[in-house]
Amino acid sequence: MTQTTFETDFWKDAATRKIWDDIVPGEPRKTIPYTLTLEAIQKYCRVVDDMHPLYFDEAYALKSPYKGLIAPPAIHILLMFACTPTDDWMRSPGTVNAGQSWSYNIPARPGDVIRLEARALDKFIRKDRLFVVHDNVFFNQNNEVICSGRGWTIRPM
Structure with a gap:
C-alpha cells in the first residue's frame, strides 16, 4: 500500500520508536x-522559500x-519521513544531525512512487554520545x- 500523507507530530509516537539497542548495523x-x-x-518549496519555476x-x-x-x-528531507513508519529510529525526537553527504542522480517528479532502501552501517559511542552512521537510497517507480x-546522527540517550 502506498502512503500519501504522513504524520507531522513527531512526538506522537515517540514511545514506540526503536532505541539505540534496537539498531542493528547492516x-x-x-x-x-x-x-x-x-x-x-510545492508545500515543501514554500516552507523552505524555494520558489523556482521548475517546481511551480x-x-x-x-x-x-x-x-x-x-x-x-x-x-x-521530506521523503525521509514520508517513507518511514512511525516506529523508525530516524524519527526519534532529540536526534541530532551530525553530518551528511548526498548525491543527486535524477529529479523526483510529481506522481513518482518513491521507495527508500536504508540501513545503519555502524553505531558507536564517542565522548558519551551515541552515534549512528547510516545510508539511504531513494528510488522511483x-x-x-x-x-x-x-x-x-547523534542519538538520544
Missing part, C-alpha cells in the same frame, strides 16, 4: 512507498531540460536512483 530499515504529489512538492510553472518546466515539473533536490546519501 539490517535493512522498514520503509513505506510514498507517492510524491505536486501539492507536497508547468510552461516554464516543459521548456527546461527536465521537460516538466520536478521536485528540488532537497526533497529527500522505474527503479532509478533519485538520490543517495550517507549520514551521521
Whole structure:
C-alpha cells in the first residue's frame, strides 16, 4: 500500500520508536512507498522559500531540460519521513544531525512512487554520545536512483 500523507507530530509516537539497542548495523530499515504529489512538492518549496519555476510553472518546466515539473533536490528531507513508519529510529525526537553527504542522480517528479532502501552501517559511542552512521537510497517507480546519501546522527540517550 502506498502512503500519501504522513504524520507531522513527531512526538506522537515517540514511545514506540526503536532505541539505540534496537539498531542493528547492516539490517535493512522498514520503509513505506510514498507517492510524491505536486501539492507536497510545492508545500515543501514554500516552507523552505524555494520558489523556482521548475517546481511551480508547468510552461516554464516543459521548456527546461527536465521537460516538466520536478521536485528540488532537497526533497529527500521530506521523503525521509514520508517513507518511514512511525516506529523508525530516524524519527526519534532529540536526534541530532551530525553530518551528511548526498548525491543527486535524477529529479523526483510529481506522481513518482518513491521507495527508500536504508540501513545503519555502524553505531558507536564517542565522548558519551551515541552515534549512528547510516545510508539511504531513494528510488522511483522505474527503479532509478533519485538520490543517495550517507549520514551521521547523534542519538538520544
